[in-house]
Each structure stands twice: as structure tokens, then as C-alpha cells.
Amino acid sequence: xxxxxxxxxxxxxxxxxxxxxxxxxxxxxxxxxxxxxxxxxxxxxxxxxxxxxxxxxxxxxxxxxxxxxxxxxxxxxxxxxxxxxxxxxxxxxxxxxxxxxxxxxxxxxxxxxxxxxxxxxxxxxxxxxxx
Numbered sequence: 001x002x003x004x005x006x007x008x009x010x011x012x013x014x015x016x017x018x019x020x021x022x023x024x025x026x027x028x029x030x031x032x033x034x035x036x037x038x039x040x041x042x043x044x045x046x047x048x049x050x051x052x053x054x055x056x057x058x059x060x061x062x063x064x065x066x067x068x069x070x071x072x073x074x075x076x077x078x079x080x081x082x083x084x085x086x087x088x089x090x091x092x093x094x095x096x097x098x099x100x101x102x103x104x105x106x107x108x109x110x111x112x113x114x115x116x117x118x119x120x121x122x123x124x125x126x127x128x129x130x131x
Contacts, residue, residue, distance in 0.1 A: 001025045002033055030056050031078045035087040038075040052076045054101040061102035082110045092118040
């Protein structure tokens with residue numbers, strides 16, 4: 001997952017030489033890549049109604065939430081501290097619930113209100129701790 005700067009073409013070739021299937025999933029930036037992963041999950045038949053959002057500039061919270069996201073079958077989408085990139089907005093639109101991972105220094109209240117407006121039920125975006 002990611003462009004050739006994140007995962008080199010040599011790694012893709014090496015996987016293919018081992019008879020492993022490799023498909024690159026990437027976007028113009030990390031926010032777009034996360035949204036592409038979300039999109040592919042839906043295309044593969046996943047019924048995605050909820051999402052986790054975490055800061056994409058300092059991804060410690062996103063990495064920590066990854067295991068839970070996999071267990072729950074929900075994507076981790078990335079935001080900036082004070083804004084939601086367009087790619088993330090498009091992926092969030094129409095979801096039922098969004099869980100914000102990280103404190104206010106990671107994901108500010110300036111993200112919470114727009115995140116709520118994108119949901120089917122605007123009251124279901126909330127800051128949470130998964131553990």
C-alpha cells in the first residue's frame with residue numbers, strides 16, 4: 001500500500017517472483033491512499049458503515065488503531081489536525097458512525113463538526129479511546 005516511494009517497484013517484483021500476487025494501492029498522498037483502501041474494501045463487497053479517523057501527519061494513533069480496525073472490519077481514514085482532506089470527506093460521506101482516534105492536539109474540534117455533517121446521523125462522530 002502506497003506509491004513507489006513507500007513500497008519500491010523492486011519489492012513488488014520480488015513478491016511477484018515468489019508467485020505472490022501484488023497490486024499497488026496508492027493515491028496522490030497518504031490521505032488519498034487511505035481513501036483508496038476504503039474504496040477497494042467496499043468494491044470487494046465490504047459493507048462499510050463506520051470509520052475511524054486519525055491524524056495522518058503523525059500516524060501513531062492510526063497505527064495503534066489498525067489492529068482494532070481490522071478486527072472490526074472498518075477503515076482508518078486520515079485527517080489533518082485542523083481539517084479534513086477532500087479524499088477523506090468523500091469516503092466519510094454517508095457513513096453511519098465515525099470514531100475520532102487521538103486527543104484534541106492530534107484531531108482538533110475543527111474536524112469534529114465537519115465530520116459530523118458528513119454522516120447519515122450527524123450525532124455519531126465522537127472522540128473515543130478503543131482500549
